[in-house]
Amino acid sequence: MAKRSYWLDLFTGKTWTEFKKAGSKVSGFRASRWKTMQRIKVGDYFLCYITGISRFIGVLEVTSKAFKSSSKVWSDEDFPCRLEVKPVIELTFETAIPVHNLKDELSCFQNLKNPNAWTGAFRGSPAKWSDADGKAVVHALQEAKDSPLKRPYDEKKLKYRPKALKAKIGPVTVPGSENGTAVEQPSFKGPTDHTEIQWLLLKLGSDMGFHVWVAKNDKGKEFKGKKFSDLSKLKTELPLQFDDATNRTIELIDVLWLKGNAIAAAFEIESTTSIYSGLLRMSDLIAMQPNLTIPLYLVAPDERREKVMTEVNRPTFSKLPQPLSEICKFISFTGLKDEIENAAPYLKVMKSDFLDLISESCELEDL
Secondary structure (H helix, E strand, O other), X not given: OOOOOEEXXXXXXXXXXXXXXXXXXXXXXXXXXXHHHOOOOOOOEEEEEEOOOOEEEEEEEEOOOOEEOOOOOOOOOOOOEEEEEEEXXXXXXXXXXXXXXXXXXXXXXXXXXXXXHHHHXXXXXXXXXXXXXXXHHHHHHHHHHHOOOOOOOOHHHHOOOOOEEOOOOOOEEOOOOOOOOOOOOOOOOOHHHHHHHHHHHHHHHHHOOOEEEEOHHHOOOEEOOEEXXXXXXXXXXXXXXXXXXXXXXXXXXXXXXEEOOEEEEEEEEOOOOOOHHHHHHHHHHHHHOOOOOOOEEEEEOHHHHHHHHHHHOOXXXXXXXXXXXXXXXXXXXXXXXXXXXXXXXXXXXXOOOHHHHHOEEOOOOOO
16 A cells, blocks of 8 residues: 555635535645645545544545535635545544644644744644644544543634635635724834845845845845845846836845746745735736736744735735735744755755745635
8 A cells, every 4th residue: 555645635624524525535725735735646635633622533545636616515615625534533622632632743743933934834724744643633633533632612713714715716814903002012022123124135046046136226235244236146137028017016025036037036025013914016017917927925923824814815916817815925033944944955956845844824814
C-alpha cells in the first residue's frame, strides 16, 4: 500500500451535522481548492476539526479520486469539489479533543513567538499535515474513542463561523461599525516596524536574486543604519509599460520583487490600525489591469490576521475582475522573521515559491 498522507478537513458544527445527516460519505471543498485536491490519494486520512470550539472530532479515509458535483449536501454553500470518504473514527462534540490538549505533540504549537500563531495551521482546508502531526491526532482520537471523556463546550462557539453573507458575487464579509469601540492597538507600533519589515523584504528579495523596488516616497529610508539605497539590486526606475495611472499606483506599493520587466511579487505592509491604503492600492491595480497576474501579499502583525481576512473579503474587493481574496495572501510579521532566519543559508538558491510556505490564503475558511 502506498504511503498514507494526512490532511486537515475543517467543519463548523453545522457543516459536520449536515455531513453526518447525508451519511458521512462525502467531504466537499470550494472550487478554488481543486488543484490541491489532485494531490489527495485514495487511502489518505482527513483529520476532522470543528472550528469555533477548536476540537478534533474524527478521522475519514478517502475512498475516491476528486470529482465535482452540485448535489445538495450543505445548506449554506455547495462545496462542489468533493471526495468520497468513509469514517474511521467519529466522536461527538462533547467527546471531541480540544486542540490545546495536543499542544505538546503538534508542530504548530512549537517555538511560538506569538501565542495565537498556531491558528495559522487551521486557516483553510484541505491542508496537508506532516506524518508526525497526523499520527499524533489519529492516536489521540482513537484513545478518545476507546475511553470517551465528556467535556462541556460553548454552544455559541459551536455555532460560530466567519460572518460571510451570500451575494451574487459569492460569499463576502460586511464588517460592523467600529464606532464607540476601543481602537485596536497592534503589538508592533510605529513606523519603525513598517520600516523593519520593508527592509527585510527588500533584503530577502535581493538575496534571492530579484531586483527590488521600494515605494517611491520611501527610497530615503534606512533601518539600523542600513540605507535602502545601498542595496545593489534596488531599482531606481520601474521597467513597466503601463498607462500613467497604473504606473503611479505600482510605484507606491511598499515592496516589489522584479524579474526582468515582470513583477514577481508585490507586498503591502500594514503595521497600523487601518489596512485600507494597501488594499485599495492592490484593488486599484487589479481594476486597471484585470489580466495582470501578480502574486500579492499583505504583511501585518500576527494579531491582525482576522482583521485582514475580514477586510479582504468585503464586497468591494470581491466583485473585482479577480476577487482580491483569491490572489492576495497574508504573511505575519513573526512568520516572515522566523522563516528568513531559518532559510538564511539557502536564500541564494531559493525561488519565489518560498512565499507559498510562509503565507496564508485570504479566502474565507472552507467550513
